[in-house]
Amino acid sequence: MTYDDLWRPLAAIYGSGEARAIVRYVLEERFGLSVADIYCGKVTQLSPDDQRLMGEMMERLLRSEPVQYVLGHADFCGRAFSVGPGVLIPRPETEDLCLWVEQGLAARGCASPALLDIGTGSGCIAVTLALDVAGAAVSAWDVSADALQVASGNAGRLGARVGFALVDALDPPAHTAMWDAVVSNPPYVRLGERAAMARNVLDYEPAGALFVPDADPLLFYRAIARYAKAALRPGGELYFEINEALAGEMRSLLLAEGFATAEVRNDRYGRPRFTKSTLE
Template sequence: MEPVTLSDILKIISQKLEGVFNADEIQSLKKLIVESILDIPYHSVFLNPNDEVKPEKLKEFDRVLTDIIAGQPVQYAIGYTHFFDLKIKVNPSVLIPRPETEELVSLVVKENRTKTPTILDIGTGSGCIALALANTIPDSRVTGIDISDDALTLARENAELNGLNVSFIKSDIFNPLALNNLHFDIIVSNPPYVRESEKPLMKSNVLDHEPHLALFVPDEKPLIFYEAIVNFAFNHLNRDGQLYLEINEALGNEVSELLKSNGFNDVRILNDFRDRVRFAVAKSSN
């Protein structure tokens, strides 16, 4: 078998992905795949095009490309993504973080960077929100909760990977006994909010690979998680504590009314970078 060079790898990736992705997508995927498998900066490929690729790395390229062509999100195929300057491991037990969720973190950081808050992330998944906040608000004390053991294992791995101190606890927001005696300055959450009837609007690679438990809510109870979070926050936020939520763009008015009717002040419904309703912010009245 003839040796395969870095230059050859780029050609192989292009050939295998052609017809499945457009030219811009292929360029982005090439960079991501090469950097993740070879652990080198992408420009090294062009500086050293004749360097040989080891056989075990060729097998890894083949596996990743096969998975991507089959429809698996590239982040699952390579095993990680980047979020707020952190490397975050992901697998099908957790959602892949979206740009909108980076916006949610940015909002929390912008309004609390100079403080020393205690923060709770509800439904932490991979831990991306909790870890990003711990990294960017240095004197904060951050806790993340989730009902999934697999998600919590991954979140703890991500904390270790990024050298961050975050406490990850198994707890169900519908019965949060593990948090009974705890209070927080900030509560943040990106809970499930996609209604079952909205499934046809979603891409197949999301529906086929990402955890439905973290995505969907019944049409007849679209605010089921928000009701539990708001109830918890009312009893566990410190005086003037802040609640930050990512929400369904179609339910801004309903979330606003939920917050106001439960005694929260300074309720704000904010748009994301696509100018869609995406965030709710409110202050505790306690």
């Protein structure tokens, strides 16, 4: 079993560059081989047990299972978050959303802020804010009990204090002036966009956390914006990750719902992927 033996079959799925990167990532993360080790041929020196394990992992990868599920974790903001079927895999660009929230709180001089993450999934946003924002009191909601179990496990393992609750974003409780910031990365992929998506997403990641009807793709944003309008404290901010194809519609929705501002920001790849809104 050589490095070339491992990545070449994956190239039919991912292309040669990504296939090489996936195999390197597995060898580094699971078997402790450095890039230099890999290119010096030390893959051939794996023990029989490790070779057997690598073979099992390759079988999963060849079925287009995401490498993060195969390894059992995903990196986010410098931390390893446990993931598996039932929760979305944290994306690198969502780190930019967390940074924007942190910057907004710092600019406001918000001490010991009360923060809410709606649709927490793996808990990556809530846990990151709890660990990175001094004195923050963070709560997180999800409609999936399985997701909350994963998120709670991540919070406990990483030492973050987060209050988790089973709440449907489309039917939130009636709260008034509770939060200094509300942040959400809700479902936003239109069903009509499925055809352009890769198998490793479609076949494994939870559809309920991904897709919205073509006829009403902003339904989660509308519900959360209406909740946040009442639940934010004076000066509070609402942050969203959004579908880049709907940035204009998102800005119009937020203004129509009574927010005084609706700023759109690009992610690290130059795509309009986030909004920040404030009340008067």
